[in-house]
Amino acid sequence: xxIFANRVLNVRTSHDSLRGNRDVNxxxxxxxxxxxxxxxxxxxxxxxxxxxxECARIAALLASAITAATGNPIRSLDETAPFLTERADxxxxxxxxxxxxxxxxxxxxxxxxxxxxxxxA
Numbered sequence: 563x564x565i566f567a568n569r570v571l572n573v574r575t576s577h578d579s580l581r582g583n584r585d586v587n588x589x590x591x592x593x594x595x596x597x598x599x600x601x602x603x604x605x606x607x608x609x610x611x612x613x614x615x616e617c618a619r620i621a622a623l624l625a626s627a628i629t630a631a632t633g634n635p636i637r638s639l640d641e642t643a644p645f646l647t648e649r650a651d652x653x654x655x656x657x658x659x660x661x662x663x664x665x666x667x668x669x670x671x672x673x674x675x676x677x678x679x680x681x682x683a
Contacts, residue, residue: 587615589605590604590622592627617646629665642663664677
């Protein structure tokens with residue numbers, strides 16, 4: 563069964579942070595609500611270029627949507643990673659234009675945290 567079948571997702575995204583001395587903001591935040599579940603995803607693009615920023619936005623959006631729909635942030639990382647790798651490889655994005663991610667799933671009775679890469683928030 564598809565992950566998003568018959569589910570209503572309320573999605574909020576942000577792509578703002580302090581850039582410091584970088585030319586491109588490669589950080590992304592997405593918050594998704596699905597029923598009684600809330601998912602927060604923060605992605606830190608690896609690099610100072612548009613490829614890193616795009617990977618961060620895609621990672622945050624996909625991971626938070628999958629987490630909100632399933633309640634499982636580990637599954638969201640597992641399902642997001644191959645898509646990002648395929649997309650980056652197809653676009654010939656260098657390894658310096660990838661991303662790391664931290665995902666938080668919040669329900670009425672627990673919090674679950676998962677991360678990939680070197681950015682455990």
